[in-house]
Amino acid sequence: MSLKKLPDQLIIQLKRFQYDERWRFQKNNILVTYQETIMINQIDYELYGVVQHIGGLENGHYKAYGKRQKK
Incomplete structure (x- = not known):
């Protein structure tokens, strides 16, 4: 993915469901860790x-x- 201009607010959605071998959706239960602040292209x-x-x-x-x- 490439963006010409980054937005002031960024929303990230993680895909947490996948197909299993029987062509059914299964939830991916892998633990997601994150930081409270992230820098992308000099923007915090x-x-x-x-x-x-x-x-x-x-x-x-x-x-x-x-x-x-x-406040």
Whole structure:
């Protein structure tokens, strides 16, 4: 992927489902680690929130975590 100009806010979505050998979707349960700040092309991006899916493909729940803004 290449971008000519980077946005002020960057959203990254990770694909967490894949086909298994029987052509069914399976959830990838590999642990994802991340940093609170990442630099891309001299621009610092700060992590503000994470959405987590708990459960399987046919059922489950989403949990959202957000960083509290300083006043």
